Amino acid sequence: MAGDKSGENTMKKKLIVSNWKMQPTTLAEAEQILDLVDEYLGSLSERELNLVFCPPFVFTEEVGKILKTSHLLHQSGLGAQDISTDDRMALTGEVSGPMLKKLGARYVIVGHSERRWKLGESDEVVNKKLKAVLRNEMMPIVAVGEKTRDDNFEDFLKEQVLNTFAGLSAEEVARCIIAYEPVWAISTTPGARPDTPESALESVEVIKETLATALQSTALPRYLYGGSITSVNAREFLSNDGFDGVLIGGASTNKEEFVKILAIASKL
Ligand code: PGA
Numbered sequence: 001m002a003g004d005k006s007g008e009n010t011m012k013k014k015l016i017v018s019n020w021k022m023q024p025t026t027l028a029e030a031e032q033i034l035d036l037v038d039e040y041l042g043s044l045s046e047r048e049l050n051l052v053f054c055p056p057f058v059f060t061e062e063v064g065k066i067l068k069t070s071h072l073l074h075q076s077g078l079g080a081q082d083i084s085t086d087d088r089m090a091l092t093g094e095v096s097g098p099m100l101k102k103l104g105a106r107y108v109i110v111g112h113s114e115r116r117w118k119l120g121e122s123d124e125v126v127n128k129k130l131k132a133v134l135r136n137e138m139m140p141i142v143a144v145g146e147k148t149r150d151d152n153f154e155d156f157l158k159e160q161v162l163n164t165f166a167g168l169s170a171e172e173v174a175r176c177i178i179a180y181e182p183v184w185a186i187s188t189t190p191g192a193r194p195d196t197p198e199s200a201l202e203s204v205e206v207i208k209e210t211l212a213t214a215l216q217s218t219a220l221p222r223y224l225y226g227g228s229i230t231s232v233n234a235r236e237f238l239s240n241d242g243f244d245g246v247l248i249g250g251a252s253t254n255k256e257e258f259v260k261i262l263a264i265a266s267k268l
Pocket of ligand 1: 188
């Protein structure tokens with residue numbers, strides 16, 4: 001991405017995005033997670049990982065400071081979990097793109113299924129948020145995914161992708177990181193089960209074809225998988241060439257489990 005002067009070691013490394021959601025409840029606990037990650041990074045012989053941390057908004061500034069220290073410095077970036085559609089309007093409770101940028105956020109998650117389905121965020125709102133991220137020169141992590149894997153899931157996904165990316169150029173789509181996150185696989189969904197790389201790649205193909213047809217060109221965004229990633233299944237996704245990384249929710253706030261995933265990623 002033009003202007004991405006990040007501390008990321010290389011774009012080829014698999015990206016591991018931590019979406020902390022509304023956890024942990026205290027900054028002290030957040031620091032404990034990052035301390036353990038930093039200690040693990042310090043045990044590696046090279047800069048091997050490419051991490052993004054998306055903390056709850058109230059911890060953004062402090063987490064951003066920690067990510068600029070020690071072993072985290074060259075292997076991690078700061079992300080936000082949400083953004084306002086507008087940069088300047090009077091909008092109670094919202095946090096704008098310029099504010100996030102100023103706090104040092106380089107990534108912003110938009111379209112997460114919890115915001116779409118639990119908070120009623122429409123495709124149109126997600127599209128505006130996506131444009132706000134791009135306008136403020138941060139990197140969007142755009143979550144898409146069907147609610148149920150039924151006979152209509154491809155049509156559902158196509159429509160969601162078309163609406164979510166409406167009005168974007170191929171160059172703008174190429175700046176996105178697209179996270180395929182089927183709602184039925186998110187750990188907090190009742191009866192959740194992780195997808196398999198094979199079936200998730202079928203969905204990624206649907207997304208790619210939909211975008212290629214709409215844009216009349218092949219944009220090359222990065223693709224992540226998210227949904228019940230743990231140390232049990234991280235390897236199969238991270239070692240699959242079809243994915244550029246993973247988006248991890250629940251397991252990213254369990255520090256021991258998260259470090260196990262990092263150990264898997266660093267040995268690939
Ligand atoms: P999970 O969450 O890893 O807990 O399933 C993923 C996400 O919601 O982004």
